[in-house]
Amino acid sequence: MSPAAAPLRAQQGPAALAALSRAVAPTLLALGLAAATTWLWQRLAPVGHQPAEQLEYAIVRGQLERAERIAAATDVVVIGDSAGLINIDPAGLSAAVDGISVEGLATLAFAGPQGHALMLDRFRARGGAPRRVLLALRALALRGGPSEAAVERMLQSPELPLAAATLDRMRDRLQTLVAPSLYLPLPGAWSDYYGGVAPLDHMLRSRHGFLHDPNKSLPRRVFPRLPPYDRNAAFEAQLPQLAAAIAAIGPERVRLLLMPEMIAFRAGHMEAVRAETIALLESRLGLDPARRLSGLPDGLPGDRFASITHLNALGRAEYNQSLAAALRRDRERFPW
Amino acid sequence: MSFVSLAFAVFFPVVLVLYHLLGARLRAQNALLLAASYLFYGWWDWRFLGLLLFTSLVDYAAARLMAERPARRGVALAVSLSMNLGVLFAFKYFDFFADSLNALLAQFGATPSFTLLHVILPVGISFYTFQSMAYTIDVYRGVVAAERDLPRFLTYVAFFPQLVAGPIERARHMLPQFARPRHVTLDGLRRGLWLIVWGYYLKIVLGDVSGAYADAAFRVDQTFGWSVILGTVAFGLQIYGDFSGYSAIAKGTAALLGFELMWNFDRPYWSLDVREFWQRWHISLSTWLRDYLYIPLGGNRRGRLRTMLNLFLTMVLGGLWHGAAWNFVLWGAWHGALLGVHRVYDAALPAQRRLPVPLAWALTTLAVFIGWFFFRARSWPMITGMTAALGNLTWTPGHGALLVALAVLIAPVALVEWLQARRGAWVVADAPVPVRVLWEAAALLVMVAVMDRVRAEFIYFQF
Numbered sequence: 001m002s003p004a005a006a007p008l009r010a011q012q013g014p015a016a017l018a019a020l021s022r023a024v025a026p027t028l029l030a031l032g033l034a035a036a037t038t039w040l041w042q043r044l045a046p047v048g049h050q051p052a053e054q055l056e057y058a059i060v061r062g063q064l065e066r067a068e069r070i071a072a073a074t075d076v077v078v079i080g081d082s083a084g085l086i087n088i089d090p091a092g093l094s095a096a097v098d099g100i101s102v103e104g105l106a107t108l109a110f111a112g113p114q115g116h117a118l119m120l121d122r123f124r125a126r127g128g129a130p131r132r133v134l135l136a137l138r139a140l141a142l143r144g145g146p147s148e149a150a151v152e153r154m155l156q157s158p159e160l161p162l163a164a165a166t167l168d169r170m171r172d173r174l175q176t177l178v179a180p181s182l183y184l185p186l187p188g189a190w191s192d193y194y195g196g197v198a199p200l201d202h203m204l205r206s207r208h209g210f211l212h213d214p215n216k217s218l219p220r221r222v223f224p225r226l227p228p229y230d231r232n233a234a235f236e237a238q239l240p241q242l243a244a245a246i247a248a249i250g251p252e253r254v255r256l257l258l259m260p261e262m263i264a265f266r267a268g269h270m271e272a273v274r275a276e277t278i279a280l281l282e283s284r285l286g287l288d289p290a291r292r293l294s295g296l297p298d299g300l301p302g303d304r305f306a307s308i309t310h311l312n313a314l315g316r317a318e319y320n321q322s323l324a325a326a327l328r329r330d331r332e333r334f335p336w
Numbered sequence: 337m338s339f340v341s342l343a344f345a346v347f348f349p350v351v352l353v354l355y356h357l358l359g360a361r362l363r364a365q366n367a368l369l370l371a372a373s374y375l376f377y378g379w380w381d382w383r384f385l386g387l388l389l390f391t392s393l394v395d396y397a398a399a400r401l402m403a404e405r406p407a408r409r410g411v412a413l414a415v416s417l418s419m420n421l422g423v424l425f426a427f428k429y430f431d432f433f434a435d436s437l438n439a440l441l442a443q444f445g446a447t448p449s450f451t452l453l454h455v456i457l458p459v460g461i462s463f464y465t466f467q468s469m470a471y472t473i474d475v476y477r478g479v480v481a482a483e484r485d486l487p488r489f490l491t492y493v494a495f496f497p498q499l500v501a502g503p504i505e506r507a508r509h510m511l512p513q514f515a516r517p518r519h520v521t522l523d524g525l526r527r528g529l530w531l532i533v534w535g536y537y538l539k540i541v542l543g544d545v546s547g548a549y550a551d552a553a554f555r556v557d558q559t560f561g562w563s564v565i566l567g568t569v570a571f572g573l574q575i576y577g578d579f580s581g582y583s584a585i586a587k588g589t590a591a592l593l594g595f596e597l598m599w600n601f602d603r604p605y606w607s608l609d610v611r612e613f614w615q616r617w618h619i620s621l622s623t624w625l626r627d628y629l630y631i632p633l634g635g636n637r638r639g640r641l642r643t644m645l646n647l648f649l650t651m652v653l654g655g656l657w658h659g660a661a662w663n664f665v666l667w668g669a670w671h672g673a674l675l676g677v678h679r680v681y682d683a684a685l686p687a688q689r690r691l692p693v694p695l696a697w698a699l700t701t702l703a704v705f706i707g708w709f710f711f712r713a714r715s716w717p718m719i720t721g722m723t724a725a726l727g728n729l730t731w732t733p734g735h736g737a738l739l740v741a742l743a744v745l746i747a748p749v750a751l752v753e754w755l756q757a758r759r760g761a762w763v764v765a766d767a768p769v770p771v772r773v774l775w776e777a778a779a780l781l782v783m784v785a786v787m788d789r790v791r792a793e794f795i796y797f798q799f
Contacts, residue, residue: 012518013356013358016519020352022522024529026772026776027776030774030775030780031780033774037781181741181744182545182741182785183741184548185551185552188555191552192559192732194737195733215557
């Protein structure tokens with residue numbers, strides 16, 4: 001590429017600066033036009049500021065909105081942490097249990113019992129009366145530390161707050177221009193499967209409030225490692241809120257699903273941890289041990305896991321088969 | 337100092353105004369450029385200023401020796417080459433070769449004995465040593481005269497727009513520009529400014545946005561074939577946006593100072609064969625390799641087999657220039673092999689029996705992007721893991737989203753390049769003011785929208 005001949009007179013010194021200011025004028029005009037357009041746009045149609053932890057908040061926001069929209073006559077509602085969000089297959093359960101409707105309102109461990117209670121309360125407040133509520137938690141539920149700030153934010157309106165500074169508001173407005181197509185990739189395999197937050201949010205809604213972990217399986221080296229177990233006082237401190245939500249909906253309708261862990265872990269202290277967790281949750285949440293779902297696996301082989309708490313496609317299929325059978329038995333014992 | 341930094345946003349306007357205020361005082365302008373260039377380089381790590389000065393002084397002295405004592409030209413050149421290649425070897429390649437030798441020895445049960453230096457790689461070392469070294473070779477060959485004016489020569493080596501990532505300028509093109517009064521024209525300034533805006537767009541939007549997609553895809557534990565394919569496309573866009581963006585900003589900033597830098601990129605992804613690709617991609621390096629490596633090796637003057645060997649060796653060394661790692665060697669070897677195959681094909685088939693244009697473009701692009709896969713996959717486990725993932729061509733919603741994102745990134749750049757191909761390089765710069773204002777406003781809006789993904793560093797800084 002060779003430049004076309006430059007016809008104008010060559011300049012030096014101050015004359016060059018004058019030419020420079022003439023040359024730069026269109027660019028400054030473009031800058032001014034861009035700034036003015038954005039300023040006006042954010043004034044006319046302001047948008048909320050996306051918090052840094054976009055994936056987490058997208059899930060929480062999505063589920064909060066769903067809690068107010070899903071059918072009140074839903075048969076089975078799932079609340080809980082990411083084990084409930086990921087490990088349950090609504091279509092498979094529906095097909096295996098006489099076409100029952102299954103909707104997920106599970107979020108993430110950081111929401112804590114208070115966050116799970118909030119989902120249930122929202123659903124109930126609009127007349128939701130499910131036949132069964134499955135409280136699905138990972139095996140190491142008592143270890144989880146709910147984030148106070150996150151719960152506070154959840155208790156607020158799901159609408160995102162406006163940024164304080166005008167420049168930030170302008171940037172937020174502009175980001176909505178590119179966000180639908182030029183998404184920020186999610187971490188690791190989540191990016192491969194979902195892309196960014198927006199496609200993930202879309203799938204969460206179209207798949208009845210459930211997602212799946214796209215990781216194939218855990219690296220072999222992870223299997224033998226048993227996660228450290230320390231009970232988290234903050235989790236237990238929030239149990240009364242969840243107990244109140246359960247009491248309002250009817251504890252006889254609620255079933256605790258403590259997700260299976262890797263069989264390799266069961267050689268350690270996991271068996272005792274599991275028994276302790278179930279006993280503590282049932283007693284603090286007012287759940288009747290006699291109504292416990294039976295026949296669910298406590299452990300699965302390591303190759304059924306995408307992460308320490310999430311099942312992969314194979315594990316999910318296997319677990320949901322057992323869950324469907326358990327729900328059928330439950331319905332026979334305690335007719336809906 | 338990076339072009340994408342607040343420091344540069346302050347630095348460059350100050351330098352520009354001071355420079356033009358100096359008017360016709362050439363020596364003062366050069367002194368200002370020299371001071372500014374050393375400040376620009378020292379902003380990263382002032383300790384490496386000594387290395388830059390040392391390299392420049394040795395090459396200046398070597399060239400002077402060649403001019404004053406023609407009988408000692410060979411010795412002077414040997415000193416210059418030894419120093420430049422020695423510096424490159426010590427800072428860039430020693431650990432790579434020592435590590436590789438240690439690994440080889442360990443394979444045979446011997447105890448590894450080479451101690452690694454773990455020195456920091458000075459930014460842009462490959463660029464300025466190649467530029468400085470080319471000068472002494474050109475003086476040796478009689479292509480350029482040895483520069484007498486030391487500050488002028490130091491400024492030529494350290495000229496900040498192109499110091500850390502090229503283009504690798506030739507002395508016969510650049511040195512005379514430091515020796516004569518620089519004039520600017522309104523057209524030249526307008527074009528320079530357009531190059532700067534376009535360069536930032538390429539870097540921030542095309543380079544950095546697609547870089548995030550490439551980073552997400554290039555993983556040892558990758559299991560999706562389409563992620564490998566689309567991730568490689570994303571990396572091809574990233575490296576193009578990042579490097580051609582840098583080159584455009586460099587050319588634009590130099591133009592505002594009244595200098596003309598060479599074009600380093602000429603729409604490379606429109607190439608119809610691999611040879612053409614190398615005539616359009618990183619032109620300053622490919623011509624450097626041709627003039628100072630391929631031709632001295634014998635070029636195409638010693639038969640077909642030797643020509644192909646020369647091509648292969650040149651490209652392998654070109655790969656190694658990019659970085660001290662085996663994946664760069666592999667990338668260079670891939671292109672060396674492709675150029676060899678193309679040469680055979682070119683000789684075997686008459687022009688009328690060549691591939692149709694769309695097919696030629698598709699095959700060339702495929703070959704180039706396979707090369708980018710080796711370039712980006714920095715370890716053997718990543719290469720093998722991601723290659724194995726190609727067996728799983730499951731299409732996910734994420735792949736759909738990525739495909740849309742890549743199309744959105746490519747479309748405006750392809751449009752501008754298509755217009756450039758039809759109406760010349762300055763088609764946007766010379767457009768009527770309202771068109772240009774709208775175009776630049778749109779580009780600025782998108783740049784701000786994706787600003788949170790900006791990386792201050794350019795990929796080629798590490799080379």
